[in-house]
Amino acid sequence: MTPYFLMALSALLLALGVTPVARQVALRTGVVDRPAARKIHTHPVPLLGGAAIYLAFILALLFWGDRQYINEVVGIFLGASLVSLMGALDDRRGLSSYAKLAGQLVAGAILILSGVQVRIFGNSLDMALTLLWVVGITNAFNLLDNMDGLSGGIAMIAAAYYTLLAAMGDQYLVGALAAALTGACAGFLFYNWNPAHIFMGDAGSLFLGFLLAAVGIKLRFPANSVTVTWMIPVVVMGLPIFDTTLVFISRLRRGRNPLTAPGKDHLSHRLARLTGSRREAVLICYLIAGAVGLTGVFLTQATVQEAILVGASLLAVALYALWWLEFRPNAQGAEP
Numbered sequence: 001m002t003p004y005f006l007m008a009l010s011a012l013l014l015a016l017g018v019t020p021v022a023r024q025v026a027l028r029t030g031v032v033d034r035p036a037a038r039k040i041h042t043h044p045v046p047l048l049g050g051a052a053i054y055l056a057f058i059l060a061l062l063f064w065g066d067r068q069y070i071n072e073v074v075g076i077f078l079g080a081s082l083v084s085l086m087g088a089l090d091d092r093r094g095l096s097s098y099a100k101l102a103g104q105l106v107a108g109a110i111l112i113l114s115g116v117q118v119r120i121f122g123n124s125l126d127m128a129l130t131l132l133w134v135v136g137i138t139n140a141f142n143l144l145d146n147m148d149g150l151s152g153g154i155a156m157i158a159a160a161y162y163t164l165l166a167a168m169g170d171q172y173l174v175g176a177l178a179a180a181l182t183g184a185c186a187g188f189l190f191y192n193w194n195p196a197h198i199f200m201g202d203a204g205s206l207f208l209g210f211l212l213a214a215v216g217i218k219l220r221f222p223a224n225s226v227t228v229t230w231m232i233p234v235v236v237m238g239l240p241i242f243d244t245t246l247v248f249i250s251r252l253r254r255g256r257n258p259l260t261a262p263g264k265d266h267l268s269h270r271l272a273r274l275t276g277s278r279r280e281a282v283l284i285c286y287l288i289a290g291a292v293g294l295t296g297v298f299l300t301q302a303t304v305q306e307a308i309l310v311g312a313s314l315l316a317v318a319l320y321a322l323w324w325l326e327f328r329p330n331a332q333g334a335e336p
Contacts, residue, residue: 003064004163004175008183011060015187019052023191023198031092033199045196047091049188050204053152054084056184057211061176075114076177076214079107083138083210087202097259100206101135107210108134116217120230134213140240141209142202143247147268148194150282154239154289155208156185161236161293162215168300174218181211194279212237221300228307232299235314238292239285242318243267250326270325 026032026046033045061073086103089095108131111117117130145151159181166175185208191197200208216233234241243266248258250265271281295314299307 003172004167004179007060007064007176007179008163008186010063011056011180011183012187013183014059015052015056015184016190018055019049019188019191019198022046022048022052026198031201033091033201046198047201048203049152049192049198049200050084050087050091050202050207052198053184053188053200053204054207056187057180060180060183064176064180073173073177075111075116076211076218078114079110079134079214080207080210082107082110084203084207087142087204087206091201091203100202101139101259104135104138104206104210105131107138111214111217116214118217118230120226130217133217134210136244137213137216137237137240138206138209140237140244141212142205143244143266144240144268145200145202145205146264146266147272147278147282148196149189149192150268150285151205151208152185152189152192152200153282153286155212156182156189157286157289157293158212158236159185159215161296162212162219164297165219165232165236165300168297169219169221169223171218171220174215177211177215177218181208181215194282209240224300224302225304227304228299228302231307231311232296235299235311236293236296238295238314238318239267239289242321245318246322246325249322253326267325 023046026048031047033047058077083100083104086095086100090100111134112127112130118126118133120126120129141151141155144154159178162178163175163182166172166178188198188200188204192200216237219229219233221229221232246267247263247265251258251263256263268278268281268285271284272278275281275284292314295310299310302310
């Protein structure tokens with residue numbers, strides 16, 4: 001675990017140092033998120049936090065990464081850089097959701113061409129599932145970036161669990177990527193916690209989502225059956241998957257485009273209305289992410305029967321939560 005600790009610590013320190021610089025650059029160049037009717041903040045907030053996360057992550061890998069794995073990182077790095085660039089263009093000038101989706105599909109194709117893909121069926125279904133997973137998780141973190149400290153904190157928790165899972169399976173490449181991401185998110189979170197001094201923007205949220213999707217694909221558990229192990233990254237990503245599902249169902253019910261219609265209809269917004277505190281809402285999301293992450297660790301040692309029971313239980317809880325939040329009478333539903 002020592003190399004992973006050094007990787008995470010280096011990325012954390014780099015993020016702590018780089019983020020204030022990114023903030024000043026954003027203020028001077030006008031790359032800021034301005035207040036709007038459907039936004040929570042009341043004053044312009046710098047948007048280059050994603051660049052700080054990106055730099056801290058890359059520099060930590062350059063300092064401590066093992067050069068023998070460099071070829072395996074190229075596809076992940078190129079894909080993550082592409083979606084981050086698309087996000088940066090959206091932050092600066094605005095891009096349509098379909099243009100961003102096209103960029104994500106290209107990034108997913110780069111992953112597949114570099115050999116990073118789901119391996120369950122052994123045919124073309126694996127490639128389709130890879131694209132679905134990459135695009136889904138990438139957008140899930142983009143959607144999750146709706147409250148101070150939320151997307152970065154959930155990414156940090158997920159990356160920390162990926163680091164642990166990689167260490168348990170002696171997978172250095174996955175562990176190095178996850179550890180560097182954990183540290184970069186932790187350093188950024190120091191400035192992004194409520195009240196946030198800087199936002200990561202689409203450049204950051206898309207980068208985090210894509211990288212976590214790719215690392216999830218790279219995780220391997222040869223000691224257990226694929227019938228069980230495919231569930232592990234899905235469970236670790238449980239909170240962003242649930243939030244995206246909730247938002248899509250809610251917006252479709254109201255006749256709105258899930259990809260383009262903004263709104264305060266996320267899990268975090270509903271929890272904030274229930275608790276009366278945005279900080280408490282974010283902390284509850286952290287607790288949920290931590291709980292599903294622990295469940296993912298348990299699944300590495302689970303039998304097929306145990307995994308089916310756990311999966312069915314989680315699905316039942318998720319369906320009940322969807323009903324309670326969206327469909328029950330007097331639910332704390334989406335704001336119009």
